[in-house]
Amino acid sequence: MSSAVSNAPRPYTQGIFLMCVGVACLSANDAFAKALTAGYSPLQILFLRNVIALPATIVIALLFGGPKALRSHRPLAHLLRGALWVGAAMMFFTSFIHLGLAEATALIFVAPFFITVISAAFLGEEVGWRRWLAVLVGFLGVLVIIRPGGATFQLVSLLPVATALVYALLMLSARWVDSRESVWTLLVYLTGAGALLSALIVPFVWVPVRSEDLWLFAGLAIFGTAGMTMITQAFRFAPAVVVAPLDYTGLLWATLFGWLIWRESPDAMTVVGAAIIIASGVFTIFREHKQASD
Template sequence: MTAQTNIATSRSAGRGVLLMCIGIACLSVNDAIAKTLTTSYAPVQILFLRNAIALIPALLIAYFAGGWPALQSRKPMAHLLRGAVWTGAAILFFTGLRSLGLAEATTLIFAAPIFIIALSSLFLKEQVGWRRWGAACVGFIGVLVVVRPGGEVFQVVALFPVGTAALYALMMIGARWVDPGESGWTMMLYLVGAGALISGAISPFFWTPIRAEDIWLFLGIAFFGTAGMTLITQAFRFSAASIVAQFEYTGLVWATLLGWWIWGTVPDATTVIGAAIIVSSGLFIIFREGQAK
């Protein structure tokens, strides 16, 4: 019985890792499409159309996965606040993509665990040991290596993905605002809905008529964005967070390959070094959190 249980657990963990890797690949394609669209459209318009197109599929996924309870929330304002934070994060990221390479912007996004530690200690009063604080400081050094403040190649827009990482961390911490009885499907649905509502209120001020040849790109960004979020949500259901979270960093590989394939850009040596520092820091934080749990 123990052997069978171990096999089942191993298969479940393997399924979770596979879903995480595919989900991250989908989000990487989503980011590549967004970078392409930012040359012609405002980030808030891209975000609105992505969420608006994805809203019906997200509604259907939530319903068939969780039934009517997945469509209801006892704390809708909590979802609206998280949606506002997520909207700000996406706008900052898409704005940064206009000028930065896909791999560089993706690298800076992975500074999120650093901010999660700081925000957990500040707002949730969680006890954070010196090892995780040390890893966070090392990760921040990696961010500085990539951004290169004061250097000749420094770009202010490089701070936008860093801001995205901070807001993403706040959104993750904000999951505590949501009723703990609500499912991941409910959170996904309301996040997409709140994002569509908020970006829809802003986008008319930045609206550009959509060209016919770009319609497939907007459909693509909605598909890959929704698929990525759904698969990652399922990955955390099949396996422990401390296991699947490590595979988020496969996004760096996809971002590098897509950047090279579409735009012919390759991260320079300094960015690679900074990425290695950030990833090492993040993996250590994940390892320590897994031990704590």
């Protein structure tokens, strides 16, 4: 009886729960950012988000990683990653000024496909024809959403796609970090580097913060930090193949927040394109899991 219990499939409820709530928090973070773009530069929003979040990030790192989580063996690598983070966030926040929340969110989901392309082209990793097919299908979904050459095409629609590219570089740049450093170290230094680098430019775009907007900046930092923490923990409690596809629930939250706050409704082509991107992304996740287990 005991052996039967020990061989039973492990429940991943905790990981699934953390991933779902974490994605919802990050979607709320995006909604706060979009609301703030009406009165502030994306750079100022990013700067204040990082400054407010940094103390909480340090506390979280100490709780889960101990004092060693604050030590970096390659500070320059973190500074370069911070530059990528600032660039990605700036473009994504800027896209909120012109695009609906759901549309921008759907387009950023092509980041995994950029990771595949970069890994094959520049890192010499072997990529099979099935993953290349998934990449092509994913970009078909992008074309369906942005409709280049069509009457509804906006050049700004390329911003979330560019964000996805820089975000893919950010994910791959984790290889530059010393292997002795934990994910909590990465989280602290990414937030700190983002605050430092954005501080160098923010005086040129700074406007006084209105008191009625303070709760929006606080919410941006709180939900963003909570989301990243819970998603990080989710991957500790459950395999990637279980929790990674749940990242796409962010599109549901983005659609809900967009409708509730701004009365945005994604058109049929955006829904179709998002479905294509999600389907190819889920296929890629399960394909990588199958190859890893073979």
